[in-house]
Amino acid sequence: MPTRRLILAALPLIPGRALAHLPSGSRGPNGGQVQDIGSYHAELVLRGNDILVFVFDHNDRPVPVAGATAQAVLLANGRQATVPLTPKEGNLLQGTGDLAEARGIRAVVTLTLPGQRTTQARFTPLDPA
DSSP states (O other), rough: HHHHHHHHGGGGGGHHHHOOOOTTSBBBBSSSEEEEEEEEEEEEEEETTEEEEEEETTSSSSSTTTTTTEEEEETTTTTTEEEEEEEEEEEEEEEEOOTTTTOOOEEEEEOOOSSSSOEEEEEEEOOOH
């Protein structure tokens, strides 16, 4: 019993943001699908032909992507397109692909942050809200 009381007593000390962790497959702060990518989260947002990938740590704080290399492989309608993603401001990677608006799209994002190993995440982008 003392261990249980200690845990219960410590719960209010845990920061609220740590409890707000976005699970894989959920909708992120920019409206896209969130997936784990290595030790981070990636949120994939498709807007027209623009492919936007936002990178967050596991406390849902933006991770700077300056110097990162990334690409998205889009699969839809029996076609495949590989789209390079360029680091933009803050935690945003961006590219343009002609399959971004296709129905039933699947995407594989490959990300290499400076000094980190290459990681991948698979997405099935969510329908617009």
